[in-house]
Amino acid sequence: MRPPRADATTADGRRASFSTLDHGSATLAGALVGQVDGRWRLLAATALPAGSSPDALVRLLANRLDAADPAAARAIGSASPGAPIPWADVPRLVARSRPGANLAVIAATERTRARLEEAARGAGWSIVAGSAERTDPLELTRLATRPGVVAVLVGVADPPGADERELATEIAVATAGIAARRPGLRILLAGPVPDEPLLALRHAPAIERLPAPDGAPGERVASPLRDALAAARGGPDDSRRALAAAAGSLARVLGLRIEILEIGVSGAARVLASPRPADDGETRAAVQLVEAPEAALFRMDQPGSIDRIDHWFTQGLDRARLRDRLAELAIAPWSDLDGDGALLRAAALRAALERLLVATDAELGSAGVDLVVGAGGAWSAIPGPAATHVVADVVRRPGTVQVAIDHARLLGPLGTIEDDAERDAVVADLAADLLLPVGTIVMPRGLRPNRPAGQLLLETAGGRSEIDLVAGGLTLVDLPPGARGTAELAFRGTPELGPRGRHFRVAVSGGLAGLLLDLRDIPLRLPERPDRRRELLGTWERALWPEHDA
Amino acid sequence: MIDSLDLVPVRAHLVSRPRVRLELQPGDRVIAVVGDEIRVGDVLAERIRDPRLVETPMPRDGADQGIPLPGTWLPGEHARAGRHAGAPAGELLFEHGGRRRLATGPHPDRLLAPGDGRVLEVEPGVALVLEVRGIGLAATELLGEPHSGRLVVLPEDSDPRLALDVALAGAIVVLPGRVDAEALARARAMGIHGAVVGSLAERDRRDLVASAARQQAGMHRLAPFGVLVLGGYLRRAFAAAVQAVLDAAAGSTVGLVGDPALLLLPEDLALRVPQPDRIVVRGGTEAGLEGRWLGPGGLRRGRGGITVETGLVSLDDGRTLAIPIGELERFAALASSG
Numbered sequence: 015m016r017p018p019r020a021d022a023t024t025a026d027g028r029r030a031s032f033s034t035l036d037h038g039s040a041t042l043a044g045a046l047v048g049q050v051d052g053r054w055r056l057l058a059a060t061a062l063p064a065g066s067s068p069d070a071l072v073r074l075l076a077n078r079l080d081a082a083d084p085a086a087a088r089a090i091g092s093a094s095p096g097a098p099i100p101w102a103d104v105p106r107l108v109a110r111s112r113p114g115a116n117l118a119v120i121a122a123t124e125r126t127r128a129r130l131e132e133a134a135r136g137a138g139w140s141i142v143a144g145s146a147e148r149t150d151p152l153e154l155t156r157l158a159t160r161p162g163v164v165a166v167l168v169g170v171a172d173p174p175g176a177d178e179r180e181l182a183t184e185i186a187v188a189t190a191g192i193a194a195r196r197p198g199l200r201i202l203l204a205g206p207v208p209d210e211p212l213l214a215l216r217h218a219p220a221i222e223r224l225p226a227p228d229g230a231p232g233e234r235v236a237s238p239l240r241d242a243l244a245a246a247r248g249g250p251d252d253s254r255r256a257l258a259a260a261a262g263s264l265a266r267v268l269g270l271r272i273e274i275l276e277i278g279v280s281g282a283a284r285v286l287a288s289p290r291p292a293d294d295g296e297t298r299a300a301v302q303l304v305e306a307p308e309a310a311l312f313r314m315d316q317p318g319s320i321d322r323i324d325h326w327f328t329q330g331l332d333r334a335r336l337r338d339r340l341a342e343l344a345i346a347p348w349s350d351l352d353g354d355g356a357l358l359r360a361a362a363l364r365a366a367l368e369r370l371l372v373a374t375d376a377e378l379g380s381a382g383v384d385l386v387v388g389a390g391g392a393w394s395a396i397p398g399p400a401a402t403h404v405v406a407d408v409v410r411r412p413g414t415v416q417v418a419i420d421h422a423r424l425l426g427p428l429g430t431i432e433d434d435a436e437r438d439a440v441v442a443d444l445a446a447d448l449l450l451p452v453g454t455i456v457m458p459r460g461l462r463p464n465r466p467a468g469q470l471l472l473e474t475a476g477g478r479s480e481i482d483l484v485a486g487g488l489t490l491v492d493l494p495p496g497a498r499g500t501a502e503l504a505f506r507g508t509p510e511l512g513p514r515g516r517h518f519r520v521a522v523s524g525g526l527a528g529l530l531l532d533l534r535d536i537p538l539r540l541p542e543r544p545d546r547r548r549e550l551l552g553t554w555e556r557a558l559w560p561e562h563d564a
Numbered sequence: 565m566i567d568s569l570d571l572v573p574v575r576a577h578l579v580s581r582p583r584v585r586l587e588l589q590p591g592d593r594v595i596a597v598v599g600d601e602i603r604v605g606d607v608l609a610e611r612i613r614d615p616r617l618v619e620t621p622m623p624r625d626g627a628d629q630g631i632p633l634p635g636t637w638l639p640g641e642h643a644r645a646g647r648h649a650g651a652p653a654g655e656l657l658f659e660h661g662g663r664r665r666l667a668t669g670p671h672p673d674r675l676l677a678p679g680d681g682r683v684l685e686v687e688p689g690v691a692l693v694l695e696v697r698g699i700g701l702a703a704t705e706l707l708g709e710p711h712s713g714r715l716v717v718l719p720e721d722s723d724p725r726l727a728l729d730v731a732l733a734g735a736i737v738v739l740p741g742r743v744d745a746e747a748l749a750r751a752r753a754m755g756i757h758g759a760v761v762g763s764l765a766e767r768d769r770r771d772l773v774a775s776a777a778r779q780q781a782g783m784h785r786l787a788p789f790g791v792l793v794l795g796g797y798l799r800r801a802f803a804a805a806v807q808a809v810l811d812a813a814a815g816s817t818v819g820l821v822g823d824p825a826l827l828l829l830p831e832d833l834a835l836r837v838p839q840p841d842r843i844v845v846r847g848g849t850e851a852g853l854e855g856r857w858l859g860p861g862g863l864r865r866g867r868g869g870i871t872v873e874t875g876l877v878s879l880d881d882g883r884t885l886a887i888p889i890g891e892l893e894r895f896a897a898l899a900s901s902g
Contacts, residue, residue, distance in 0.1 A: 060863070060873055063890045065573030074571060074860060102777060151657050151665045152617040155590050159690045184660055189656035191634030195690050337766045340796040345704060345796045349847030356868030397869040458566025561869030
């Protein structure tokens with residue numbers, strides 16, 4: 015659905031408006047957007063647990079707007095004073111997060127299986143896999159008929175290798191056997207897999223032909239197969255795919271290199287978008303999206319995943335209890351909000367972010383960007399300033415970066431607007447509203463720990479401040495949202511802050527956390543002893559999380 | 565009409581005439597056929613143990629009646645003079661290159677109907693789909709196998725290690741208090757068919773699954789045993805609406821199934837439907853309390869510094885509190901199975 019044009023009024027004289035809904039696995043987020051002084055503005059936003067009624071949410075927001083600014087509410091929602099505001103009738107932009115559905119991968123050889131797995135995982139599928147080369151037909155049948163498997167991806171290379179030609183027919187026949195048992199199972203054929211055995215079935219399954227796998231085994235690369243698999247998994251309103259479109263708009267509108275780190279309960283994704291001047295004078299954006307279901311917030315099925323959460327958790331908790339609390343959160347993500355439940359979420363977010371970077375660095379790299387945006391429900395479950403600390407702890411790259419949160423969960427719904435120019439226009443109007451600035455991180459590499467490192471001179475419209483820098487810790491400088499300034503850093507050594515040097519002058523902008531000077535090691539080194547690690551992490555966390563000990 | 569009560573997620577805890585799937589694996593021999601009326605305890609399939617793959621030559625022309633489909637159970641063929649080595653009985657996986665791949669093995673175990681109903685679908689080697697005549701009480705997970713038995717509700721303050729004895733053999737026991745893997749292993753050893761628990765810690769789940777795997781591998785296997793978990797991992801009392809259902813079903817024959825996880829109850833059970841505005845607090849400091857919905861409570865900043873939507877709830881103990889909506893749930897009227 016398209017939002018109405020910003021300069022339009024409706025037939026009954028109301029100003030243009032629309033609502034957005036982001037249906038996540040754990041959270042239903044909604045917002046009201048309306049025209050104010052000829053621009054789209056965010057009027058109200060909130061989030062509720064998934065399962066709440068979208069209509070009730072929109073009505074809650076409308077009532078809240080009505081209570082806060084009745085004149086604006088009437089102008090936007092209703093032509094006649096006293097009449098009920100027909101918010102149910104205003105256009106809605108809806109994005110939906112698709113849970114990581116299970117895909118059975120059947121390949122002729124182990125080499126092709128690895129390629130298919132990489133493509134499918136990057137497209138957000140959860141995988142069970144086998145190959146005719148290593149797995150017997152009984153086991154292949156069992157894995158493809160497991161509860162929860164919704165589709166089978168069968169593939170061979172194109173052209174098939176000498177060892178694949180005979181096996182290609184065998185896996186096609188085995189797949190026909192599976193399809194005969196499970197009517198309705200989706201069959202995806204990648205590469206020259208013969209489809210005759212499937213078509214010969216009495217109730218032939220719907221077959222989707224996809225490109226053949228390419229790239230080296232185990233290498234995550236963008237590929238037509240991955241795009242096709244992503245399209246096969248999500249629909250046009252899939253929120254993770256929509257994030258990529260929204261990131262492109264942000265990059266074009268703001269002229270910045272954008273990185274979106276999306277962490278949810280059922281999956282995760284990383285998007286990079288960079289503006290590129292085109293020959294026609296317009297600005298384009300290069301956008302890369304990689305999904306990583308293994309980085310879902312409370313996913314604990316990988317070796318060491320509990321250990322990493324324990325590593326970041328600042329409260330002492332025995333391992334069995336920690337596992338139970340995380341498992342409970344996976345079932346009921348909105349429970350346990352008070353006290354150390356929020357700290358536990360922050361620890362789980364750090365661990366998930368680590369998994370996301372590990373899963374995507376090979377393809378997207380670890381180069382610096384201008385703006386990191388936290389998206390998805392995980393970022394809403396911790397206070398805004400603490401989000402800066404989470405990014406600083408995990409995304410260890412020398413340089414200066416702004417951090418913001420998609421606080422109203424608008425990026426997904428806006429990303430469903432198909433036309434780039436139309437979406438860019440809405441994003442341009444809403445840019446100041448849709449991203450909540452939480453701070454700027456300045457992170458040099460190569461300082462000698464626990465020694466005076468130099469000086470910072472911060473110049474803003476409000477004045478100048480000088481701060482002595484000590485390597486090895488975090489220094490927080492008050493810089494409120496909306497404030498802009500210049501930071502001059504004079505180091506005693508020659509650390510790396512993008513380039514290597516002694517003097518740097520960088521533009522900084524404010525946020526809920528302000529300016530965070532992170533003079534810790536890259537990569538971050540923490541004490542081995544759990545009590546000392548918790549104490550150190552807790553000290554840093556308290557600075558950005560006033561309710562830490564509540 | 566949109567009501568603010570719709571802000572609170574609704575839990576469909578009772579399902580009318582549920583459709584349930586009983587998992588099979590390739591090589592299981594299905595006895596039931598589509599359309600069969602079944603009674604609780606009827607044998608639906610013979611379970612294969614230690615399935616193995618065998619390749620056999622295609623039979624001589626005319627030996628099969630038509631072309632068998634994958635999933636078809638094929639009788640054994642005797643060896644004949646010459647080069648034909650014969651074939652064991654088994655389930656056809658597929659035919660390729662002039663040879664058949666079969667899943668075969670011994671079938672010492674039985675899959676029994678967990679309730680009265682009708683066979684809707686048979687997916688050989690995958691699942692049996694049943695429509696159960698009765699009501700299903702929603703749970704989160706079944707550990708172990710589907711089963712049935714007389715429902716016995718133990719008092720909340722009972723110690724399962726003392727309360728479980730052989731007099732309960734064949735029963736499905738509701739354990740409202742603290743439960744661990746040891747108590748469940750003891751229940752299984754007593755011949756109890758299954759247990760219904762409010763929650764079970766991860767460590768106890770793993771112990772239970774490991775114990776079941778050891779049984780699976782053993783020569784002398786115990787009878788099937790299922791543990792139905794109604795909640796999650798942290799100990800919590802049953803909601804009053806759930807407790808009322810369990811109390812009403814006490815003494816009747818019930819079943820445990822895992823897909824979806826349900827406690828199957830008799831059709832003629834007299835159940836009290838919870839009031840529509842009845843609210844249960846499922847987490848936080850007021851966890852386990854219940855009350856009545858009054859309306860939205862606005863945005864509040866919690867102790868952890870997170871701002872969330874709240875709802876005003878008049879609790880049964882007389883207090884009126886603004887509680888995060890994420891901590892609340894309500895029960896729907898009887899839902900029908902899709």
